Amino acid sequence: MGIGQNIGLKMGKATRDAFGEALKELGSENRNIVVVDGDVGNSTRTEYFLEAFPDRFFQMGIAESNMVSVASGLAAAGKSPLVASFAVFLLDNAYDQIRMGIAFPNLNVKLVGSHSGISIGEDCPSQMAIEDIALATEFPNFTVLVPADEPSTRAATRAMFDHQGPVYLRTGRPKVPVIYNGNGTGVPFEIGKANQLRDGNDLTIIACGIMVAAALEAAEELRQQGIEARVFDMHTIKPLDQAAVERAAAETGAIVTAEEHLLEGGLGAAVARCVVEKKPVPVEFVGIRDTYAQSGSPEQLLEAYGLTPANIVESALKAHSRKNR
C-alpha cells in the first residue's frame, strides 16, 4: 500500500508477520505459552511457533468453537494459551465461547485476529473483519489492541502476554509502513496509553492500525494548509486512554478519528463517548459507513470506502471549521 510513502515512511512487514515472529520469540522465553490453531496457522503466522515448539501447539481443525473453549480449559489449568484465526472467524464464529469461557470467567487467554479490515483485498467481505473491534470491546474484562506497524506489533505481542487477563489483538494481512524505530523492545507500548506521534494545537487526529500512517500523511497535508494537527496512535481501544482524549479535546478543540472498521462500535465510537463525557468538542469520523466492502486491491478498497489520507484531511477541515462555532 502507498500510504505513508509521501512522507518518507519505509514499507515494513505485515503486522501478522511481526506478531508471528514475536510469538515465537516469546515462546522460548515463556514455556507456559501454548498455541491453539483452527487450521489457519500459515495465515495467522502462528506457524513460526509451531515450527519451534510443536509440543505446545494444538491443531483443532476448522472448528473455532471447540478451539476457543479448549483454550479456556488450558487457561483454567494454568497454561498461557494463545488462539489465532482470521479475526472474522475467531470472533464471529466463537463469540459465545469467548463470552462464556474467557470474558465471563476472566481467564488469561490471548486472542489474535488476523486479516482484519478491508485491506486484505481480493478475498472479499466474507473474510474481512470490520466488526471485530466492536465485538471484542463489548466484552467486560477484555483488553483490545490494534497496533499500527511492524515494530509496535512486536511490542504489542509482548505487552499482551505481560498483561494478566483476556486480550484481543488485531493484525492485518498487507505490508504496512514503519512508523516506529526499533525492533519491538525499544518501541513505546503501554497498554491503555496512547502514543503521541506529532504535536499540534489546531486539532487532533486519533487513529489506530493502518490508519495511523494515513493520519501522519494527512497531518503533513494539513500543515500545508496552515493547520497543525496533533496525532495519536490509539493502539489500545479498551481501556481507552481517556486522559489523552480529554487533553486533546481541551487543548486542540476538535478531533478526527480514523479506523479501518465500521463506525459502529469502533475507535470513533469509544472516543466520541469519552469526548461527550469529559470535554465536548466537534468530532468527525473516518471509517467504514454501514456497509460491507467487496473484492479489489487494498488501494482500490481503501479509496472506495473512504479510508485515505485525503479522507482524513477532509474530515479534519470539517472538524476544524466546526470549532468555536
Next chain:
Amino acid sequence: MNQHNVRTQHRVQSRVRTPSRPADQLHEIAWRLSREIIEMTTKAGSGHPSSSLSAIDILTVLYFGGILHYDPDHPDWPNRDRFIMSKGHAAPGLYVALAEAGYFSKDLLPTLRQFGSPLEGHPVMGKLAGVEASTGSLGQGLSIGLGHALAARLDKRNYRVYVMIGDGEADQGQIWEAAMAAAKYKVDNLTCILDHNRYQQTGPVSQIMPTLMPINKKWEAFNWAVFEIDGHDIRQILDAFNRTRDVHGQPQIIIAHTDKGRFLSVFNQEKTSHKHGVTLTEDEAKAALAELDQQYEQYAREHPSNKDKGKGA
C-alpha cells in the same frame, strides 16, 4: 506468598480426600442429596430439579465413591481431578454434591438463585469453590475439559477430567468438534458422562432430534471408548468409572440411561404435564420428598445387612 504456596502444597499432598464409601452409604447419600435438590429448588421457585435428579446418583458415586480426587480445603490444588457440569442447568445437583463434599456450608443451599448468593442459577466459575467452569450455554464443557486434559499432559500431571453433558446438549455441533479433537489427541484422562434422561426442553429427544440416535454408535465412530449403564444403579456407575481408568489411548464416554426426575411420579414425563425447568409447588414437593423416603426405605429393606453395616451397628 511463594513460601505460603509451598507450604500449602505440602499440606495438600498429605490431605487429599477421595471419599470412598460403600455402596449402601452411597444410596443413602444419593437419597439425601435428592431431598436437598427438591428442597432448594422449591424454595428458590425456579430452576431445574428434574435435570438435577437424573444426574444425582452419578454425582454421588463420582464425589463419594472414590472416583474423584479432590480437596475441598484447597479447591485450586493443581493435581485435583476436575469435574465440569457442562449441562449447567443441573447446577442444584452440582451444588448439593459440593456442599456434601465440604466445599461450602450446607447453610448456603437455601440461598440458591438469590441476589448475592454464590449459588447462581447456573454454575459460575470463581464464585463458588469447586465450580471448574462457567456453564449454562450448552455444548462448551467438553471442549473446556479437553483443554484441562491437554494441560495435564503438558505439565506431566496425572489428574483426570470428568465432564457431564446432557443428551439434548449433544444436539450442539461443538460437542462433536470436541469429540473429534479429544480422540485425535488420545486423551485417556478425559471421561465424558452423558446424562441420557431422554427429554429436552420442549419434548423427548426422540421427537426433537431423533437422529441423535443411535448415540452410542456415534461415539464409537468418533473413536471413544463407550460404556453404557443404568445411571441410577450405584454398582453399575462405580464399575463404569473404574473401567474407564483402564482405558489407554482413548477418551471414554459413559452413556448413563437415567430418568428425568429420578422416577418421582410428579416428574413423570409421560403421565404428567411437568415441564423442563419448572420447580414444584410446596404440596408437590412434600409428596415428592415422601416418595423419595419410601424409595430409600424400600432399598434399605431389600438390603438389610448392608444398611446395618452402613450404620456401623
